[in-house]
Amino acid sequence: MVDSYRPKDLKDALSIRAEYNPQPLAGGTDLMVRYQSWSGTLPLFTKSVMFVGHLKEMKYIKKEAKDKTVTLVIGGTATLTDVANHPDTPVVLKEAVLSIAAPALRNNATLTGNICNASPAGDSICALYALDAVIVIEKSGSRREVPITEFITGPGRTILGPDELVTAIKIPLKASSVNDFTKVGTRRANALSKLSFTGVADYKNGRIDSIALTFGAVGPTVVRSVELEKKLIGLSGPELKAMIPKVIDDYSTVIVPIDDQRSTAVYRKKVALNLLEKYLKELSSHE
Amino acid sequence: MVGAIHELPIKGWIDTKGVKMGARISIPVRRIDAKEKAGGWTKYIGDYQFKNLQHGRFLRSERARAKIIEIKKPDFPEGYYYIDASDIPSSGKNNIQMIKDDWRVFAVSDVKYIGETIAVILGPDKQKVLDLLNRIEVIYEDLVPAFTFDDALSCKGGAVYGDNNIFSEYLLNVGNVDNAFKDAVKIVEGKYETGFQEHLYMETQGLVGAWEDEKITIYASSQCPFYIRKSVAVTLGVPVEDIRVRQTTTGGAFGGKEHFPDVIATPLAVAVNKVKKPVAMIYDRIEDISFTSKRHPSKITIKTGLDKSNNIIAMDIDTLVNGGAYESSTTIVLQRAILHGIGVYNIPNARIRGRAVATNTFPSDAYRGFGAPQGLFAIEMHMSHVADELGLDSSDFRRKHFIKTNDITITNAKMHDDVKLPEMFEKIDEMSDYSSKVKEFANDPVKGIGIAFVNHGGGFTGNGEQAIIKGVVKMKRLEGGKAGLYVSVVEMGQGLQTTMRKIAAKELGLDYEDIVYDNPDTDIVPDSGPTCASRSIMVVGFLVQECAKKLKAKWNEGVGVEAEDVYKHPDGLVWEQETLQGDAYPSYGWGINVIEVEFDPVTYEVKTTGIWAVWDIGVAIDETIMQGQSSGGVIQALGYASIEKCELKNGTFMQHTMADYTIPTSLDFPKVETCFIDNPYKYGPSGAKGAGELVFDAAPPAYAEAVQNAIGKRIYDIPVTPEMIMEALK
Structure with missing residues (x-):
């Protein structure tokens, strides 16, 4: 037999988590x-x-501005529907979320749950890797923030401690002019x-200023190579076009x-x- | 000349009173079960309440082929039972009487496939039943299993069946094939394969066995209550009258509830016979996908010889179907596959060798079409490939070879049907713009269009309706100007509760809602045969029509007056069952599908952009219901042709969840544009012929041809997955 807990608030949840280490369950999907x-x-x-889906303190999506960066903060119990409907959700994340299951499931499932499930085929995760998402982790009395690439360590595995909860996901909102999320599924819905x-990139003065390229379900975790992306920074459209075959070659070694x-x-x-290739061609035609 | 053509959809329903006849029968009425089902009020087997209900779960083989050395069981608490072959009464036997009785109720001393029933564990508390089941340990000694056609034919690990793994073998021959090949100026050969297909009916398999009035009553989600009655009676060794089977509203079947419920009913009945309490065996979805019969995989080789005018003068076909570990109905499936093996063509010299093989896969069984879709996929793709080889238009080439009325069939009989394929082609060409699109897409890098021509024999093969079934229907005048209809065929989503009422009402001059037609109960209805083989409307519906005429003649004798009608084979038809010679079917439904696709060269995914269907089903008893059959059959077949991958790995189906075994959603395919052509059949009610399976047959080859034209590579196998397209384009 196992026990079940229904905390009255986040504080209560963190203390139950610390004391009994129960499995958090938000949407349960x-x-x-x-x-x-x-x-x-x-x-x-x-x-x-421990049921956490009802915890109101975490059911929010808000924008935070600090210095020059604007960050979208998605609360730990925001559902996929909440994320899809929010006007500031980056387009690739919105598309990724809307490609998951059906409306009824999205009404219950949380973005946090999709991340903590840590499936290499998790559609939102592919987009979140490209968006440099940061996972906010709390336990009674402390809090830390970890990039999603470090949070997920393998299929179904994360660094979340037995006494910790994911309380929010932070997404820095950056300029991105060429965006693509494509899911190849077993059927259309x-x-x-x-x-x-997922591909997101932006040009500044005719040169690529930022770029992120991620691949889901092609390895034990979502694949992203910052090293290979760096090689593309500073290229003009025509320069990128000339480099596409080389980039494809490079990526063929990291996609296994x-x-x-x-x-x-x-x-x-x-x-x-x-x-x-399709994305890079599209990107190279923009400036 | 073409008969009347009725465009669909007809907008709205007519007032239900309008079916007090005189009106054309095809005019749609509101489905009698629509409101209850759409509202969620209909009770299915899992909704029934039984006092003191026990829950049963199977102990199943975890090995594809092995000796059972020992079964280690925990102590069973009071009220919990382990039921196996030793509980079968001495008068009975450990066999499931289907078409063959080789399938065992319980595996004893060895197992032949993964999932084979070894025992039933039952008791009042599900969790305790599960705990007991988990504590049972079966010690096996593994043997070498055979899974593929090659394994079967080489008798890998020793024969699973007989001494050669061949359940049955047939040779059909018309003309002189060997001589004709000598005259051929060109020979084209191809090998075609189809895979398993899961039914994925909305309601899983489920039966409850109860001990009522000192006898066993089986409540079953089923297509064939009398099949269950017979198999249970044989297993227990009691007269059939001692078994009562009550069909419960059945949430889809597609052949999956034709014979397969017998595999659950027989061990269930052994259990009920022992414990004398109601016992439920209701499958969960994963259990259902993992451990129920699938469509027979096939491997068909076709060799065609042509003369210098590009006419087919000879055809040699080798057909294999995988029956799995037990024969059950496999031989009849093989018969369908080969009887439809040369499709809708007149081939003067043709030979088909058909073999059904035994392997250690889950036994294959009935699935909408019953072998015909496999045979028709192969011949249609082959005709397309021959045309391609000759540089001819695929449809022109096929149309030139259409069988005509009075031509000789593969079973050396005359084609009696009035074959309207040429007119039907004109119609579908007009609807779909097929001919001009063929030209337009010829050089298009991503678009393709395909066509397929099929027929499907209605009713049991040969004289089976006479020799095996001898269907009976009964009607009775009831109080209040109503009439009772007593038949054993069932509603399973295909609309029979409505269409049968319409047939009876038309003759009696009543509203169709005044016909009382309950779910069959074998203690009440006569045996009008099973709900399968596209026979319900054509064969049983005709009996209903004739019976209603008789009742009408006696109507004035008062409330309680009864009438009965018994099947008579149409005059002039001959059949030799051993050699499969003569009139294979009393009549055929005919169909053409056109499918248009566009493929994505980046992901190799195929998007279907148009679907058209023209059918000759004699006369539609209800055009809206038939529109549903057309849409449902075509889309189900497109799933089979495109995304329904069901791979076997070491005897286990790899895609055993609904997440991995995907069937089409409404986003995967567009609307099926359907048209029916009237071609009344003398021995069908109001001229109706079989339709339920026909609508499955044409879409797979039409789809595969469309994809083949889009990608510029020949396709030989289904499902045509993006993975397969990628490989083809390498």
């Missing part, structure tokens, strides 16, 4: 499936559960990803997918590189 058993019997949770791609019940390694890699 992943966990209830993962632990399902014969219908009519209890789900097979291996540890106690209500589908899991075979792979996904596997075969599974949804697709093949060969297809995933080929299509990931095709999507990259």
Whole structure:
């Protein structure tokens, strides 16, 4: 038997988490499936559960301006629908979120849950890697902020401590003129990803000023190479165009997918590189 | 000349009173079950309340092929049972009487596929049942399993069945194939493969067995209550009258609830017979996808010989279907596959060798089309490939070879149907702009259009309706100007509760709502046969029409007066079952689909941009219901052709959740533009023929041809996945 907890507020949640280390459950759309058993019997949770989806303090999305940066702060219990509907949500995140499941599920599922599930095929994660999202982690008496790339360590694995909760996600809102999120799913709606791609970039004075390229479901975590992106900074459109074959070559070494019940390694890699090529061509035609 | 053509959709329903006949029967009425089902009030098997209900769950084989060395069981608390073959009464037997009875109720001493039933664990508390099940340990000694056609034919690990793994073999022949090939100036050959397909009916498999009035009653989500009655009676060794089967409203079936409920009903009945309490066996979705029968995979090789005028003079076909570990209905599926093996063509010299093989996969069984979709996919793709090889237009080439009335069929009989394919082609060409699009897309890098021509025999093969079924229907005048209809065919989503009422009402001059037609109960209705083989309307509906005429003649004798009608095979049809010679079916439905696609060269995904269907189903009993059948059948078939990948790995289906076994949503395909052509059939009610399976048959080859034209590479296998397209374009 496992216990279940329903904290009255965030403070209460943090102290329960510290004392009993229960599994946090917000929308339950992943966990209830993962632990399902014969219908009519209890789900097979291996540890106690703490419901957090009702915690109002974390159900918000707001903009914060500090110095010259504007940050979108998404509360820990904001649902995917909340994220999709917010006017300041970056377009690639909005598209990624709207590609997840169906409206009923998105009304319940939280962005935090999608991140903590840490699936390499998590559609929002692919976009959040490209957007330099930062995960806000709290425990009783302390708080830390970690880039999402460091937060997720492997399939289903994060650095979240047993006494900690993710209380918010911060996304720096940056200029980005060429945006693409593409999900290749098993069908057109209500589908899991075979792979996904996010590209965001911006030009300044005719040269690429910022760029992020991420790939979902083609490795144990979402793939992003800051090192390869750096090589593109400062290029003009025509210079980028000339470099595309080389960039594709470079990325073909970092994209190492596997075969599974949804697709093949060969297809995933080929299509990931095709999507990259298509994006870079599009990007090179802008200035 | 073309009969009347009725464009769809007809806007709105007519007032239900209008079906007090005189009106054309095809005019749609409101479905009798629509409101209850849409409102969520309809009770399905899982909604029934039983006093003292016990919950059963199967102990299943976890090995594809193994000896059972030992089964280690925990102590069972009071009220919890482990039921296995030793609980079958001495008068009964450990066999499930389907078409063959080789499928065992319980595996004993060895297992032949993953998921095979070893025992039923049951008790009042589900969690305790589950805990007991988890504590049972089966010790196996693994044997070498066979999964593929090659494994089966080479008898890998020793024969699973007989001494050669061949459940059944047929040879059909018309003309002289070997001689004709000698005269051929060109020969084209191709090998075509299709995969498993899961039914994914909305309601999973579910039955409750109860001990009522000193006998066993099975409440079943099922297509064929009398099949269940027979198999349970044989297993328990009791007369069929000692078993009562009550069909519960069935949330989809598609063939998956034709024979398969017997696989649940028989061990369930053994359990109920022992514990004398109601026991529920209701599958969860993952259990249902993992452990129920699928469509038979096929591998079909076709060799075609042509003369110098590009006419087909010879065709040699080799057909294999994978029946899995037990034969059950596989031989009949094979028959359908080969009887539809040369499609809608007149081939003067043709030979088909058909073999059904045994493997250690989950036994394959009925699925909408019953072998015909596999045979028709192969012949249609092959005809397309031959045309391509000759540099001819694919549709022109096929149309030149259309079978005509009185031409000789593959079973050496005359085609009796009035074949309207040429007129139907004109119609679909007009609807879809097919001919001009073929030219327009010829050099288009991403667009393609495909066409397929099919027919589907209605009713049981050959004289099966006479020799095996001998269907009976009964009607009775009830109080209040109503009439009772007593048949064993069931509503399973296809609209039978409405269409059967319309047929009876038309003859009796009543409103269709005044016909009482309850879910069949084998203690009440006569055996009019199973709900399958596109027979319900054509065969049973005709009996209903004739029975209603009889009742009308006696109507004035007063309340309680009854009438009955029994199947008679149409005069002049001959059939030799052993050799499959003669009139294979009393009549055929005919169809053409055109499908237009656009492929994405970046992701290799295919978007379907247009779907058109023209059908000759005799006469539609209800055009809206038939529109539903057309849309549903075509889209289900497009899932089979495109995204429904079901791979077997070491005997386990890899896609066993609804997340991984994906069927189309409304976003995946556009509306199916449908048209029906009237071509009344003498022995169908108001001229109606079979339709339920026909609507599945044409879409897979039409889709595959469209994709093939879009990508410029031939397609031989379905499902045509983006992965496959990528490989083809390498």
